[in-house]
Amino acid sequence: MLMAPNGDDESHSGADATLSPDAVDAINKAKAAVEALPGCAGKVSCADILAMAARDVVSLLGGPNYAVELGRLDGKTFNRAIVKHVLPGPGFNLDQLNSLFAQNGFTQTDMIALSGAHTIGVTHCDKFVRRIYTFKQHLPWNPPMNLEYLRSLRRVCPINYSPTAIAMLDASTPRVFDNAYFNNLRYNKGLLASDQVLFTDRRSRPTVNLFAANSTAFQEAFVAAMAKLGRIGLKTGSDGEIRRVCTAVN
Template sequence: MGGSYFRTTNLLSLFLGVILLLSGPASAQLRQNYYAKTCPDVENIVRRVVTAKFKQTFVTVPAVLRLFFHDCFVSGCDASVIIASTPGNTAEKDHPDNLSLAGDGFDTVIKAKAAVDAVPRCRNKVSCADILTMATRDVISLAGGPSYPVELGRLDGLSSTAASVNGNLPHPDFNLDQLNSMLAKRGLSQTDMIALSAAHTVGFSHCDKFSNRIYNFSGQNPVDPTLNKQYATQLQGMCPRKVDPRIAIDMDPTTPRKFDNAYYNNLVQGKGLFTSEQVLFTDRRSKNTVNTWSSDSKAFNAAFIQAMTKLGRVGVKTGKKKNIRFDCGRFN
């Protein structure tokens, strides 16, 4: 990476710092190099664990990325999605919307936490929420996406219930208004939403999440007319009627193992897998952004970094509603 990248990153860091000052008392506790005195090597420790997992399986990338999204969207970025259910409580991870979260995401965070706590001066100093945030940045970078400075200082939440998930995660059939509304409640703009949607440039989907678009879209159109015809035929071949529900396919049909702006090229070509994706191109309010980012990877990367930073500020825990967990999977 050349000098221009670092200049851009430095300017972006300054811009994000200004936003942080305006974003309220909870997220104001976040800052880069938060652990400089308590655990100065924490980012390298986490990165080593994430890199080892990535070398074992590419699934680590979408698994960690989805874990971060599902955590932050529900009750803020507090690692509550990692908590295991107990006889007295059904936790977030066991809500139907979270059952498809891949185990590699949880395993990455748990192993990174163990590696951090194995360093005496770091033990019980770094939250699971921050470890998930760092791991998310690292998997994006390992998959070819942008690297960026992460704000740290989150604490772990003390509550995790399946009921809290209801209505708090976007669904594959959402239209633009529904997507914008859900993001606006978390302080995120339409531009942020379009940028974050590119997380689907990596990862997999089960056939039942989009089967209505290729078999029974409407009475007049069994196949969604916004779908590229060749792509629709390809999807029918991979996901026949009454397919095994465990079958999953790549969400990005062109570069499924690379985090890049090909996601937007796919939308321009009618190859968005979900209604909630293709609408970003079919709705005139978002179409121009999709067109721009389909041909300008630098502009997309900058927007994605900004959106991820803003998402990472959602629901930061303060006061008595937090601590640092000894074990990411259970409360202290």
């Protein structure tokens, strides 16, 4: 988890690519509950709690249940500046997505499966508003969008949208971890440009079609890619620690 240098937590750090305040709160509560158990204080890292929380959300919402590889340590530093360099952007095209994910050892199929996490959750208007107000079929940065869907999004995010307004990433079943996200893409109902481009670009379209048609293929690819995700930047030695509270180094 990210901390602000002043000790304030990630949800207030302004890095603009962070956990929501509710999510930070849930992790903090889980950590406090573990620390309070006899013999458990100082044994479970925030990184492991976060990975298990992600797994639990996926499975509670109807997705696959999978084992999480445990033993990650928490970071001892925070660098806000690198956040925007290590995360993909909502306007990324296929080459940009593939390049960033490949740097972390992911294949294109892994990247598409992980994007399937957008079968749940929300996004703020600023992440896609340019797409719905300068809508032109042939702009290279803006993959096509279903017209009816576009109109509904303009109601959610009017030109003077509120910074807290949100839209569901999966317009059809936002609270179920299923493969509907991929089917939406086939009807040009992907919310972020980085979602829709997976279907628009002919190089990734066959995988979107596979995951839309075959939920088991999606789930298996998702679980395999999540295991890889959990191994990125692994800290197991003196470069890490088990934080006492998740929002501050010890």
